[in-house]
Amino acid sequence: MTLSLRGVVVRKGGFTLSADFEIPAEGVTVVFGPSGSGKSTLLSTIAGLCKLEAGRIEFKNRVLENVATRVRTPAHDRGIGLVFQDARLFPHLTVKGNLEYAERRRPAARNAPIAVEIARRLEFDHLLSRPVRNLSGGERGRVALARAIVSAPELLLLDEPFAALDSRRRRDYLTLLRDLSREQGVPMMVVTHHIDDAAELANHVVAVRGGQVVGHGAAADVMATADFASMLDRRDLGARLPASAIGGRNAEGVWVRADSVLLASEEPRGISARHIWKGAVAGIAHEPDGSVLVSLATEAGYISSRITPEALADLRLEVGATAWAVVKAHAL
């Protein structure tokens, strides 16, 4: 059970997207990359809104599109839902009317939550009878997500679903997405350029840059590559730890920024920081800005820390040396 894109080429205006990857059709796949890299085009292509110029797309052993054999399943027959970044609610219908639009077109055999139920989960049941023009950006996003879930797709694609949300709602929304994916058994592909969201949600990652898919696979593997690091802002450099490493959080993983990690050459004592990992120095990289990135192999996984060249000299760190990584709980 996979989603596979083989030799896919899509041209849209002057932009070309090439993709060749396969991911399991389960859990949450994060499509990660800088803006303008082709993440949205990738989703549109899978949904059937952009025509392939070459290649083929298969989902759960079903050919959705194959240029060589001139097979093309139109978007409305793919059973793939897409939540657009700009919500795209239907202006001639009420909030409830928008949900019912999806409900009426859902195949009888597909199970899905009742519209009112999902509205309550997403905290907009008091808006059901409203026309959509009066909704705020965040409300629109939640209605659009509910509409897509009510239609019971076999794969749900979400384009930057957190863009219009404040940080508190963002957290709720992340949790909710993971719960929904699990409860409904609906695999999801989520576009984001936010590294924390990516680490928190992703079981798998597809990394996109400059119209090319540059990496794909399990989140732990892809997010540890140099290619992946090269897409990040300097301040976002760091490492992904599995959620189990910090205990108890309802997430897949957590992104630990190198800027928020202290290094110690002896075991720290009498310190307020909640997370201390012992490890061996696995790599030392001198950055163009003069700082030094030290990578530590710990029990929890790789952790990196940004330190000054002076600190490196003081601690006498070299590859293979033992060191402790220290992280404040609030930095996670």
Add this chain to the structure above:
Amino acid sequence: MVRAMLSAEELQILSTSLGVAGRAVLFSLPVAIAFAWALSRPRFPGKAVLDTIAHLPLVLPPVLVGYLLLLGLGVQSPIGAWLKSSFGIQLALTREGAAVATAVMAFPLMVRAIRLSFEATEPGLFEAASVLRAGPWDRFWSMTLPLAWPGVLAGAVTAFAAGLGEFGAVITFASNVEGETQTLPLAINAALNSPGRDDEAFRLASISLVAAIVGLVLAEALQRWARRRLEA
């Protein structure tokens, strides 16, 4: 009130006009919607031809349109004869014929208004509908028409108002038959052409003017109201 102000004859003429214009809108609306939809599509072979056909009545002399209808649908023509023998429908010299002539003349107005509103709808909404499993026909009925209906409505009302005043094509194809095809402009023309009926002509002209203005104001108001409802 209208009854008190108008004579029985004037009422008859007004009702003929309303009946002809109303039928004309009914006849041309479905065709106009189909044309407008096709013309709002991106390029396709034959688009220029379709566009020309839709706009032809705008530039042809109305008398010529009436004459062409007579040639195509008159009792002597094959289609006219067939309509008469198979369905007992006669268009020439009847109210239905007047309505057909009016419909042809009002057609470009309708197509324009409807096409503009088809083109103004956000294409992203159709993508959103298709990922919710709405196929092309479904999208037409559930999205295209409801989103464009202010334009459809405005086109229909404008065509109706214009239809009240159609002269050349009607008189050529349906002739001036009192109580059957004699609409306001035909009655005004008849009154002006007979000596001593100037007052009558003036009264009919006033009725015509009021009807046209009411129609235009109504079209504008309906459109504004419908737009407000759709604003996102």
